[in-house]
Amino acid sequence: MIYYLKYDTLTICKQLVNKLFQKNGLSYSLINLNEVDINRSLSEETLSTLRSQLNEYGVEIISSQKSILVQKIKEAIIELVNQEDKLILSKTSQHLSKKLNQSYRFLSGVFSEVTYSTIENYIILQKIEKAKELISTGEFTFAEVSWKLNYSSAAHFSMQFKNTTGLTPTQFKKIIIRRRVNAIENAAH
Amino acid sequence: MSNEETIRILLADDDKEDRADFLEAFDGLKIKTTIETVKDGIELVNYLQSPSAVIPDLLFLDLNMPKKSGLDCLIEIKQMQFLNDLTVVIYSTSSSEKDIEDTFLNGANIYLKKPSDLAVLRKTLLHVLTVNWQYNTSGLNRDNYMLQL
Numbered sequence: 001m002i003y004y005l006k007y008d009t010l011t012i013c014k015q016l017v018n019k020l021f022q023k024n025g026l027s028y029s030l031i032n033l034n035e036v037d038i039n040r041s042l043s044e045e046t047l048s049t050l051r052s053q054l055n056e057y058g059v060e061i062i063s064s065q066k067s068i069l070v071q072k073i074k075e076a077i078i079e080l081v082n083q084e085d086k087l088i089l090s091k092t093s094q095h096l097s098k099k100l101n102q103s104y105r106f107l108s109g110v111f112s113e114v115t116y117s118t119i120e121n122y123i124i125l126q127k128i129e130k131a132k133e134l135i136s137t138g139e140f141t142f143a144e145v146s147w148k149l150n151y152s153s154a155a156h157f158s159m160q161f162k163n164t165t166g167l168t169p170t171q172f173k174k175i176i177i178r179r180r181v182n183a184i185e186n187a188a189h
Numbered sequence: 190m191s192n193e194e195t196i197r198i199l200l201a202d203d204d205k206e207d208r209a210d211f212l213e214a215f216d217g218l219k220i221k222t223t224i225e226t227v228k229d230g231i232e233l234v235n236y237l238q239s240p241s242a243v244i245p246d247l248l249f250l251d252l253n254m255p256k257k258s259g260l261d262c263l264i265e266i267k268q269m270q271f272l273n274d275l276t277v278v279i280y281s282t283s284s285s286e287k288d289i290e291d292t293f294l295n296g297a298n299i300y301l302k303k304p305s306d307l308a309v310l311r312k313t314l315l316h317v318l319t320v321n322w323q324y325n326t327s328g329l330n331r332d333n334y335m336l337q338l
Contacts, residue, residue: 116319
């Protein structure tokens with residue numbers, strides 16, 4: 001019997017940080033999911049140990065100012081894409097600028113420098129990733145997916161999906177379904 | 190991509206000229222890469238399984254190879270847990286729908302049809318590296334990592 005797992009990443013991350021910091025005897029407070037205030041400065045050795053422990057779980061301690069800003073831009077975009085209300089992307093530049101308290105031009109510049117790509121591309125990437133998740137659940141039609149992600153039409157959504165992944169939503173869905181069928185068949189043997 | 194990191198690439202291709210073109214395409218790119226090549230499926234699997242192996246970030250896998258086909262290699266590779274995070278790029282002259290679908294079904298992440306033009310190849314490879322880096326740094330779901338170029 002196949003069960004579908006939904007992950008509450010917020011809880012997972014908080015628990016992980018809690019366990020690891022406790023293990024290292026560190027007292028801390030979470031400013032938000034991405035910023036942690038430790039009540040003392042860490043020695044090189046402790047920082048190094050903590051860094052490698054976190055790395056095992058795919059968590060990175062980021063130090064360069066520009067990288068930190070890029071990470072914040074990405075978080076803000078992911079938040080926008082994942083919000084339950086219909087996504088209003090025409091206001092993204094304003095939203096980012098306001099949230100991060102920098103001009104959009106400055107944010108764009110830093111983002112491009114660090115990632116070799118653009119904010120606009122990243123937004124499209126995240127939207128298409130979200131579309132893939134929605135398609136994978138099997139609960140939504142392509143029209144519903146395109147509506148949720150604020151595309152002007154299902155056709156426009158399909159076009160962007162194909163431009164980004166090289167596959168149409170239909171092809172993608174077919175592969176996901178066939179993979180699951182194969183997995184079930186293999187498990188039965 | 191971080192300026193300090195070197196991306197490790199492994200190419201499995203039986204065609205000597207294709208291997209040379211591939212290496213030449215990377216020559217012009219501003220991103221740091223190290224490239225290893227193997228010339229057939231058995232050499233590939235041995236390479237990945239050797240105790241001293243440094244697992245690459247990306248594997249470019251030709252479908253039509255003697256001794257062991259690219260598809261057979263893909264199936265075998267996808268059963269090895271320690272290679273779960275290896276991005277597999279199918280690098281092939283074929284554009285058959287069935288080939289493409291079969292490779293995605295069996296866990297390939299990217300399907301790249303070999304371009305005949307070096308400039309196009311260079312541009313495409315850069316795109317592959319960029320996308321792959323985004324997948325690695327943005328916590329995206331690898332199960333949905335599928336790209337056809």
